[in-house]
Amino acid sequence: MREKNTPPGWTYNPAAWNQRVPIIVLALGGFGIATYLSLYQLEVTTNVWEPFFGDGSVRILNSFISNVLPFPDAALGAFGYLLDAVGGVVGGPRRWRTMPWIVVLFGLAVGPLGFISVMLVIFQPVLFDAWCTLCLASAVISVTMIGPAMDEVLASLQYLKSVKRTDASLWKAFWGYKGVEEKVEANVGTDS
Amino acid sequence: MWAQILNSLIGIWLMAAPNVLGYNGVAADVDHIVGPIVTTFAVVALSGCTRKVGRLNIIGGVWLIAAPWILGYDHSSSITNAIITGILITAFSLFKRQTQQEYGGGWSQLLK
Numbered sequence: 001m002r003e004k005n006t007p008p009g010w011t012y013n014p015a016a017w018n019q020r021v022p023i024i025v026l027a028l029g030g031f032g033i034a035t036y037l038s039l040y041q042l043e044v045t046t047n048v049w050e051p052f053f054g055d056g057s058v059r060i061l062n063s064f065i066s067n068v069l070p071f072p073d074a075a076l077g078a079f080g081y082l083l084d085a086v087g088g089v090v091g092g093p094r095r096w097r098t099m100p101w102i103v104v105l106f107g108l109a110v111g112p113l114g115f116i117s118v119m120l121v122i123f124q125p126v127l128f129d130a131w132c133t134l135c136l137a138s139a140v141i142s143v144t145m146i147g148p149a150m151d152e153v154l155a156s157l158q159y160l161k162s163v164k165r166t167d168a169s170l171w172k173a174f175w176g177y178k179g180v181e182e183k184v185e186a187n188v189g190t191d192s
Numbered sequence: 193m194w195a196q197i198l199n200s201l202i203g204i205w206l207m208a209a210p211n212v213l214g215y216n217g218v219a220a221d222v223d224h225i226v227g228p229i230v231t232t233f234a235v236v237a238l239s240g241c242t243r244k245v246g247r248l249n250i251i252g253g254v255w256l257i258a259a260p261w262i263l264g265y266d267h268s269s270s271i272t273n274a275i276i277t278g279i280l281i282t283a284f285s286l287f288k289r290q291t292q293q294e295y296g297g298g299w300s301q302l303l304k
Binding site: 011012114125126144158161 | 293
């Protein structure tokens, strides 16, 4: 069934709530884990849960990579997940065209966060010969989010592409000015 | 879809293989690097709109097959493991997920 919010040429609406809620739930789970780990790194808590790899988590969370930034790397993760969750929530089911900026921001938050997670997973055994269970769980979450988030980004980019073909302002379309949408709609309407 | 699920499992196996089969050094490093990357691409390829990403695992698969010679693995189980997983990953990468959905012309639409 094609609802009116579905982008042209799509069989479903990637900005529909049933598409976005799972991503938001994942992001909140990741935020919980990353917050827990950063509390340990900030020495608020003295222990970290590690059921499988002995002192693995302790070694990873105190490694030099974890301290490259002026704040714990898990805190960066927590911020990233929060950005993902907020980026998932903001806007209605037509946001791929009404607010492309939030969709693009959301995509930029999800993509690089996943990339950094995978890099950190590689560092664990290669640099430190240790594994950290919750760090792996967090990485699984951020990698799982990438695919489901990208369809919405694609819909927004396609919309911006169609704006470019008209004489409407791409800049205004990106920030979701009201008038642009109608202008594009009128133009696309006469094309097809 | 099953091909991507299998590839993501093989990637996880590669992360564990050096410990399970008992080898370390450069062979273990290759497995520890290629494993997470293969799993990541395979998981991303589970989504219809990014299913083509699964093809990138051909690079990882072929590298696994070639690495024992290029880097000179010295442990027979690491060589066997690299070749078998490399062949499987490459083969499964060739399967692209079927989808009934349409994505407004997909990513290539952006380049037109």
